[in-house]
Amino acid sequence: MSTQEKIQTNQENHPFSADVARLLEIVAGALYTNQDVFLRELTSNAADACDRLRYEAIKNPSLTKDNSDFRIHVYKDTESRTLTVVDNGTGMDENELIENLGTIAKSGTASLMKQIKESGSNDNLKLIGQFGVGFYAGYMVGNPIEVISRKAGDKKTWRWESDGRSGFTVHEASPEDIALLDGDRGTAVRLHIKDEACEFLLDEKIKQTIELYADHISVPIYLGTPQDTSEGKSEQINSASALWMRARNDITKEQYTEFYRHISHGFDEPLMTAHWRAEGKMEFSALLFVPTLRPWDLFDPSRRHFVKLYVRRVFISEDIETLMYPWLRFIRGVIDSEDLPLNISRESLQHNPVINKIRSAVARHILGELDKLSRNDKPGFAAFWGQFGAVLKEGLYDAPEHREDLLKICRFYSTKEDGEKFATLAEYVERMKDGQDKIFYISGENVQNLKNSPQLEGFRARGLEVLFMTDTIDDFWLQQVHDYKGKKFQSITKGDIDLAAFDKKDDQEQKEKEPEQNNEIESLIEKLNEVLEGKINTAKSSKRLTGSPVCIVAPETGIDMHMERVLKIHQKYEGETKPVLEINPDHPLIRRLAANNAAGQDITDAAWLLLDQARIIQGEPLDDPSAFAKRLSEVMLSDISK
Ligand code: ADP
Numbered sequence: 001m002s003t004q005e006k007i008q009t010n011q012e013n014h015p016f017s018a019d020v021a022r023l024l025e026i027v028a029g030a031l032y033t034n035q036d037v038f039l040r041e042l043t044s045n046a047a048d049a050c051d052r053l054r055y056e057a058i059k060n061p062s063l064t065k066d067n068s069d070f071r072i073h074v075y076k077d078t079e080s081r082t083l084t085v086v087d088n089g090t091g092m093d094e095n096e097l098i099e100n101l102g103t104i105a106k107s108g109t110a111s112l113m114k115q116i117k118e119s120g121s122n123d124n125l126k127l128i129g130q131f132g133v134g135f136y137a138g139y140m141v142g143n144p145i146e147v148i149s150r151k152a153g154d155k156k157t158w159r160w161e162s163d164g165r166s167g168f169t170v171h172e173a174s175p176e177d178i179a180l181l182d183g184d185r186g187t188a189v190r191l192h193i194k195d196e197a198c199e200f201l202l203d204e205k206i207k208q209t210i211e212l213y214a215d216h217i218s219v220p221i222y223l224g225t226p227q228d229t230s231e232g233k234s235e236q237i238n239s240a241s242a243l244w245m246r247a248r249n250d251i252t253k254e255q256y257t258e259f260y261r262h263i264s265h266g267f268d269e270p271l272m273t274a275h276w277r278a279e280g281k282m283e284f285s286a287l288l289f290v291p292t293l294r295p296w297d298l299f300d301p302s303r304r305h306f307v308k309l310y311v312r313r314v315f316i317s318e319d320i321e322t323l324m325y326p327w328l329r330f331i332r333g334v335i336d337s338e339d340l341p342l343n344i345s346r347e348s349l350q351h352n353p354v355i356n357k358i359r360s361a362v363a364r365h366i367l368g369e370l371d372k373l374s375r376n377d378k379p380g381f382a383a384f385w386g387q388f389g390a391v392l393k394e395g396l397y398d399a400p401e402h403r404e405d406l407l408k409i410c411r412f413y414s415t416k417e418d419g420e421k422f423a424t425l426a427e428y429v430e431r432m433k434d435g436q437d438k439i440f441y442i443s444g445e446n447v448q449n450l451k452n453s454p455q456l457e458g459f460r461a462r463g464l465e466v467l468f469m470t471d472t473i474d475d476f477w478l479q480q481v482h483d484y485k486g487k488k489f490q491s492i493t494k495g496d497i498d499l500a501a502f503d504k505k506d507d508q509e510q511k512e513k514e515p516e517q518n519n520e521i522e523s524l525i526e527k528l529n530e531v532l533e534g535k536i537n538t539a540k541s542s543k544r545l546t547g548s549p550v551c552i553v554a555p556e557t558g559i560d561m562h563m564e565r566v567l568k569i570h571q572k573y574e575g576e577t578k579p580v581l582e583i584n585p586d587h588p589l590i591r592r593l594a595a596n597n598a599a600g601q602d603i604t605d606a607a608w609l610l611l612d613q614a615r616i617i618q619g620e621p622l623d624d625p626s627a628f629a630k631r632l633s634e635v636m637l638s639d640i641s642k
């Protein structure tokens, strides 16, 4: 809040940030089919608060000394028509209440708002479904909402209150407020239940909802007040054991899904769930998920992974950057180590060798599971690859130790199915022609354009399969990864490729029979080289072309064409590689040019028109578009006048 705003409001009244105000409007207007998720959000916040304090208390045990068992209470009061969720977690001081419940600082909610802003659409409901709205979900069922909170170790208790419209107030809590807390710390969230949500004043409904959404929460949740519990009158309604420590057979699909939603703040289903326990030299449990949808910020450079690190059931951090490879940054879940010391700072964890070993073991396991998925659930895997393939391929570049496993699950479109179906490298190699020792590929922006590339013609005609590389990362990993099982990767838009070995016999004989024609072509090439000197590397006769008259390719020693474009876009390269101009000696246009032995202005125009059309097909800018247009008009005119 700016000082200006502070002066305008008094100490206690605060406006919501614009984001929150907008979000609240959406929440209030949302005819939410799944109202009960508000309880998931509130219990999840309560559990997070307990997890945070548990961690802080490792260093500072006095924070929890009189009250070291963490717990959550949920209860209704029919007289005041309220529902209250109480935790004895870390609590919030005045500033934190203002910050955390008045602005959208982080979390799923922030991504939701960003998405809403960016999409500019009215499809907000779907977006809410995708992200969850955190604390503010309470306004679907309650109004006003009061939050009483005392930060662990502090003396003062604060009261936050809002009708979810204009803003909120924060002031010191009264003794009655303080009585709501469970001991000397934590938070009580009290919702004044709206008439249309009065079912949440029924114990049975509360119980059912918690069972559905919060069973996996590892802090016990009681139905009743903290006083009830101390008198032995309340009932524990969740199993309160860490889900990832339970046996796989004891966990239902619904429980996995709920847990996934709890940690991802999302509402979607996981596309893949991997739950295992590593034993032996290193001991850890992992429960990891691949989401169905690509998060909006997957390619944001500041994007990190969202895997939480626990040590022997104590939550440590979700910011240990080195815990996951960047190319697995879409994975969500929990890793719980048995080996790490508890009282280690988060900073020193970043470089802990145990973390590095876990990272590698986790990557290996995930890649193995993805490989299984690719065999057992082809549509599921195709969906995965569509969302995350491009990210995973960063690993080819970054992590040579996992390269082999990665190459196994990589999928590519190819000429075989005309860019409709994915192929694996193993399938490609299996289909290679006799005598073929290279894996041919062409890289560019999209399959649609690549399919029509003139450079492909000669490969198609000879039945040679070519892979389409359409992700930006492809050009980069192909610089690092030179072969797959001994078969080299070869770009078909670069250098000389000897296709003669794949020619039909009679084709070759026919060519040898026509020395006169060959001479004419040679002299045409000479002239092209003269006219285009300084513009091209060289002109030469092509084996690549069957239907088109010309194409350009990168010289053997140069940088590949699409790569150069990508580098230029990212301003990493300023050079200008001169292309090789390849002409098709069998094309009628080239034959006529050769036979007519054109000279003077005619050959100059022809040479430029050939080069420029090759560039256009390639999607490259022309040096001088107006000269191109002029030449083209003149050629058309001379044709019309004939
Ligand atoms: P998220 O949980 O995704 O961060 P929420 O909207 O659910 O977003 O909550 C916003 C913030 O408010 C939390 O990050 C946390 O800092 C604070 N908060 C909410 N509930 C509690 C609670 N019961 N105890 C302590 N802090 C809380």
Ligand code: MG
Pocket: 041, 044, 045, 134, 135
């Ligand atoms: Mg939350």
